[in-house]
Amino acid sequence: MNSITTEDLDIAYEDAMIVKSLDINIPKGKVTTIIGPNGCGKSTVLKAVGRILKPKNGMVYLNGDDIRKLPTKEIAKKMAILPQTPTAPSGLTVSELVAYGRFPHQKGFGKLTPEDKKIIQWALSVTKLTEFENREVDTLSGGQRQRVWISMALAQQTDLILLDEPTTYLDLAHQLEVLELLYDLNRRQGCTIAMVLHDLNLAARFSDYMIAIRSGKVIKHGAPEEVMVPEVLKEAFSIDAQIVLEPKTGRPVCLTYDLLSAEPAGEKEV
Amino acid sequence: MKKKRFTYGRGITILILMALIMVLAAIISINTGKMSLSVSEVFRVLLGEGTDKQNLIVFEFRLPRIILAILVGFGMGASGCIMQSLLRNDMASPGTLGISSGSGLFVLIFVVMFASKGVSSAFVLPLLAFVGGLTAAGLIFILSYRRGRDISPTGLILTGVALSSGYSALTTLLTLKLDQNQMDFIQRWGAGSLWGDDWKYLAVLAPWTLILILYVIYKSRIINTLHLGNETASGLGVAVKPEFIGLSIAAVALASGGVALGGNFFFVGMITPHMARKLVGPNHKLLMPASCLSGAILILVADTITRTISLGTDVPTGIVITVLSTPYFLYLLGKSNG
Numbered sequence: 001m002n003s004i005t006t007e008d009l010d011i012a013y014e015d016a017m018i019v020k021s022l023d024i025n026i027p028k029g030k031v032t033t034i035i036g037p038n039g040c041g042k043s044t045v046l047k048a049v050g051r052i053l054k055p056k057n058g059m060v061y062l063n064g065d066d067i068r069k070l071p072t073k074e075i076a077k078k079m080a081i082l083p084q085t086p087t088a089p090s091g092l093t094v095s096e097l098v099a100y101g102r103f104p105h106q107k108g109f110g111k112l113t114p115e116d117k118k119i120i121q122w123a124l125s126v127t128k129l130t131e132f133e134n135r136e137v138d139t140l141s142g143g144q145r146q147r148v149w150i151s152m153a154l155a156q157q158t159d160l161i162l163l164d165e166p167t168t169y170l171d172l173a174h175q176l177e178v179l180e181l182l183y184d185l186n187r188r189q190g191c192t193i194a195m196v197l198h199d200l201n202l203a204a205r206f207s208d209y210m211i212a213i214r215s216g217k218v219i220k221h222g223a224p225e226e227v228m229v230p231e232v233l234k235e236a237f238s239i240d241a242q243i244v245l246e247p248k249t250g251r252p253v254c255l256t257y258d259l260l261s262a263e264p265a266g267e268k269e270v
Numbered sequence: 271m272k273k274k275r276f277t278y279g280r281g282i283t284i285l286i287l288m289a290l291i292m293v294l295a296a297i298i299s300i301n302t303g304k305m306s307l308s309v310s311e312v313f314r315v316l317l318g319e320g321t322d323k324q325n326l327i328v329f330e331f332r333l334p335r336i337i338l339a340i341l342v343g344f345g346m347g348a349s350g351c352i353m354q355s356l357l358r359n360d361m362a363s364p365g366t367l368g369i370s371s372g373s374g375l376f377v378l379i380f381v382v383m384f385a386s387k388g389v390s391s392a393f394v395l396p397l398l399a400f401v402g403g404l405t406a407a408g409l410i411f412i413l414s415y416r417r418g419r420d421i422s423p424t425g426l427i428l429t430g431v432a433l434s435s436g437y438s439a440l441t442t443l444l445t446l447k448l449d450q451n452q453m454d455f456i457q458r459w460g461a462g463s464l465w466g467d468d469w470k471y472l473a474v475l476a477p478w479t480l481i482l483i484l485y486v487i488y489k490s491r492i493i494n495t496l497h498l499g500n501e502t503a504s505g506l507g508v509a510v511k512p513e514f515i516g517l518s519i520a521a522v523a524l525a526s527g528g529v530a531l532g533g534n535f536f537f538v539g540m541i542t543p544h545m546a547r548k549l550v551g552p553n554h555k556l557l558m559p560a561s562c563l564s565g566a567i568l569i570l571v572a573d574t575i576t577r578t579i580s581l582g583t584d585v586p587t588g589i590v591i592t593v594l595s596t597p598y599f600l601y602l603l604g605k606s607n608g
Contacts, residue, residue, distance in 0.1 A: 052504045076507025083501040089552040091276060096553065103495055104507035110491040156506070
């Protein structure tokens with residue numbers, strides 16, 4: 001069962017084709033990660049799937065329904081999106097921002113119902129933010145802030161959460177903290193997670209399913225053991241990677257790597 | 271400094287206080303002028319028991335001016351608040367984006383071409399200002415638009431500043447054709463003279479401003495999400511494009527009503543949202559009314575001061591506001607860098 005299916009997706013900025021006839025699946029109930037070199041179109045694909053960007057051609061299906069035929073508010077009840085490095089207005093408190101996640105479920109002037117409040121409290125406690133609920137978002141650390149945004153997405157109560165590089169600008173420990181939170185959400189709450197990540201080892205460690213993209217085309221998709229192999233990484237990133245299995249998790253890790261050519265893979269950053 | 275939290279209950283209290291301050295400022299303003307009236311005399315007049323002379327002063331001169339000041343303040347406050355939140359930039363305002371200058375240019379063209387011929391202008395002026403503002407907004411949008419990219423707020427503001435100086439040049443060119451009376455009018459209008467203090471103008475401006483304000487307060491939940499960024503708003507299920515366009519048109523309409531009848535209150539649109547945010551926080555359900563009220567209070571107080579100091583000739587209210595606001599603005603700039 002797939003949460004998202006794309007069919008023959010073409011995405012272009014002006015006349016530059018970024019993605020051409022792309023077919024990908026995001027399996028339901030799994031953690032999916034899209035990897036690829038800078039400018040390969042991975043964020044673009046995520047935006048098109050999240051209806052932020054209109055594809056030139058092709059179809060995106062959400063639980064089997066054509067996404068163009070669904071009202072945007074209905075989509076927001078099924079799919080939450082976290083853009084790369086979102087910013088909160090200054091003065092906004094954690095619980096206020098999380099409350100915005102209730103938007104697609106509200107009507108009229110949007111007074112919070114007792115049920116809304118219960119869901120907000122739940123979203124705060126799952127992300128371990130209850131003690132910060134009255135703090136202003138812009139006074140928190142980068143890792144805490146990322147958790148607030150994830151909490152907002154949770155308050156949206158969707159089956160699917162899309163995240164564009166949720167670990168950007170975070171240090172090692174906070175990257176792990178965010179990914180463990182997402183992994184937990186998947187395993188305990190059953191959320192389908194789809195994200196773009198740069199760190200291959202973290203991607204392999206936390207994903208059930210990986211999609212390697214280069215120049216807007218899928219090179220390989222499947223379990224981390226199938227995607228994190230030297231041949232695929234060679235094609236995707238133009239690197240010669242040493243892959244070993246990590247003894248604790250049994251997942252593949254890239255131990256070290258060399259460039260195959262003078263120029264790394266990737267086109268201009270979009 | 272201890273940080274205060276912006277709760278809903280506290281916000282409502284502050285809004286009520288602001289409304290009371292506005293009413294108080296209005297009462298003081300009615301009392302103030304070349305012929306002073308005591309508070310009890312003012313109340314007697316408002317209850318319909320004044321002498322003919324007092325009636326004339328209150329109903330024909332002071333009250334319309336006060337209502338105009340409040341409406342212009344409402345319009346500028348709301349307009350600036352919408353623009354700053356949609357563009358997520360504290361420098362955005364009808365003034366910095368060149369919307370006011372666009373409205374002004376159209377008003378000027380009207381004055382040059384028709385004013386001497388006595389065309390009834392109660393409807394025409396705000397409408398022309400609106401068309402001018404909308405043209406300016408459209409031009410800014412077209413010039414800073416790059417296909418397939420997000421519009422950058424900084425790009426919009428820089429384009430606005432550039433266009434603004436273009437309008438100024440055109441304005442100067444047009445003023446060369448004016449006679450002394452028209453010239454005086456345009457100069458005083460440009461400095462914010464609150465000239466349209468006549469019931470026939472107010473009958474148009476009041477519904478125009480109030481209906482638009484109700485619309486944007488109704489949309490405050492949408493503005494809250496757009497304030498998080500267009501992508502986040504899309505993710506939350508907001509139809510970003512139509513909402514953005516609708517709110518931008520409302521912002522232009524709100525500003526242009528005030529610009530047409532009040533003059534160019536450059537600073538009000540930029541400063542009041544800052545003051546309001548300090549008082550009630552970033553939730554637009556509170557922020558929008560607070561912005562309107564601070565705009566009204568600012569213009570009322572400035573106008574009262576203008577009429578009190580009476581420097582021999584009439585000083586345009588806008589100049590007093592600029593004098594009052596500049597230190598505050600510098601303080602804001604200093605704080606944001608620190």
